[in-house]
Amino acid sequence: MNFQHTEDRRMLADTLNRFISEQYCFETRDKLARSDMGFSCELWGQFAELGIIGALFSEAEGGFGGDGFDIAVVFESLGRGLVVEPFLGALIVGQAVAHAGNDAQKALIANLMDGSVVAALAHEEPGSHYELSNVTTRAVRRANGWVLTGAKAVVQQAEEAGVLLVSARTSGADGAETGISLFLIPCDSAGLAVRGYRKIDGGRAAEVVLDDVCVGDDALLGPQDAGFATLEHSIGFGALALCAEALGAMDVAKDFTLEYLRTRKQFGVAIGSFQALQHRMADLLLEIEQARSAVINAAAALGTGRVARERALSAAKYSIGRIGALVAEECIQLHGGIGMTWELPLAHYAKRLVMIDHQLGDEDHHLERYIALGRS
Numbered sequence: 001m002n003f004q005h006t007e008d009r010r011m012l013a014d015t016l017n018r019f020i021s022e023q024y025c026f027e028t029r030d031k032l033a034r035s036d037m038g039f040s041c042e043l044w045g046q047f048a049e050l051g052i053i054g055a056l057f058s059e060a061e062g063g064f065g066g067d068g069f070d071i072a073v074v075f076e077s078l079g080r081g082l083v084v085e086p087f088l089g090a091l092i093v094g095q096a097v098a099h100a101g102n103d104a105q106k107a108l109i110a111n112l113m114d115g116s117v118v119a120a121l122a123h124e125e126p127g128s129h130y131e132l133s134n135v136t137t138r139a140v141r142r143a144n145g146w147v148l149t150g151a152k153a154v155v156q157q158a159e160e161a162g163v164l165l166v167s168a169r170t171s172g173a174d175g176a177e178t179g180i181s182l183f184l185i186p187c188d189s190a191g192l193a194v195r196g197y198r199k200i201d202g203g204r205a206a207e208v209v210l211d212d213v214c215v216g217d218d219a220l221l222g223p224q225d226a227g228f229a230t231l232e233h234s235i236g237f238g239a240l241a242l243c244a245e246a247l248g249a250m251d252v253a254k255d256f257t258l259e260y261l262r263t264r265k266q267f268g269v270a271i272g273s274f275q276a277l278q279h280r281m282a283d284l285l286l287e288i289e290q291a292r293s294a295v296i297n298a299a300a301a302l303g304t305g306r307v308a309r310e311r312a313l314s315a316a317k318y319s320i321g322r323i324g325a326l327v328a329e330e331c332i333q334l335h336g337g338i339g340m341t342w343e344l345p346l347a348h349y350a351k352r353l354v355m356i357d358h359q360l361g362d363e364d365h366h367l368e369r370y371i372a373l374g375r376s
Helices: 007-024 027-031 042-047 068-081 089-099 103-113 225-265 277-299 304-340 346-358 363-375
Strands: 119-120 138-144 145-156 163-167 179-186 192-198 204-217
Touching: 007 042, 007 068, 027 346, 068 089, 068 225, 068 277, 089 103, 089 119, 089 163, 089 179, 089 225, 103 179, 119 145, 119 225, 145 163, 145 179, 179 204, 179 225, 179 304, 225 277, 225 304, 277 304, 304 346
Parallel strands: 119 163
Antiparallel strands: 138 145, 138 163, 145 204, 163 179, 192 204
């Protein structure tokens, strides 16, 4: 296998890395992450103008990428800058629409790519424990439409979203894969309540309550009762994106730590000359390269059959969860007490690495899923 990116992908990475280094310094990112909005609409528009959002979608969808490696390149660069803009929501919702939407619904993808619409996935529920089929929100058929009732948890950037992709049960028992349907719901719909809050690792999320939210037939995405496959497909793209984002964050944390070991002195010499610290850093570098291999494997498997694809994604998410926590802990310890301070960027990278493990399934969940898929 050729592990070198194509020239187009290298140019994409160079452009994005240069933009982030020039326009997205740590002070800017920290200010945005703690703001009432949680990100910058102006920067979101600039990312769109550069074609970064378009790189997440194929030419058939109006983009110029959409391959697993295109997504990995973009999100690895975003991870290096700890970018808080709503790329993940655009990717997951856009891929779901591309997978199951009709022609009218697919017009949304263009709005996502030009940055005019922010979208968010509203799937996880209190007590769902990462299981995609644990959906208790209900959608009941009414004349000329549907009525949705339920609650969704930790919906990323829901306060600023224009549209939510909501999973709801239209038939079957709780926990069953069959009977789940997906709906595209405008965020200004009557009966939809959003309670936002700041996240530990920066940016904002929200709890969403649907109290008899009425939508038309045109809100149903794909066939009724058959939303699980689309949900699994689109969240798979999101899992790859998170793994690549974590890889970018690990690289920066590693670079910070290497520089600190070279410059921090004790007993008149750089602490990087101490053999015990050299061994710890060498072990960390090996773990990061293992994480990189897992991301490459997942990106390569994104277009394969379901079982091979989902196993590769779960393997990568498990590896990233374990190694991300290790990198966060080791880099902070190798920095000593200063590693915990808010003013040092490293602490924010460490928090983001830890929290990525809890998005779209933690390492325990994906280890169990990997084993279960191996039996199918």
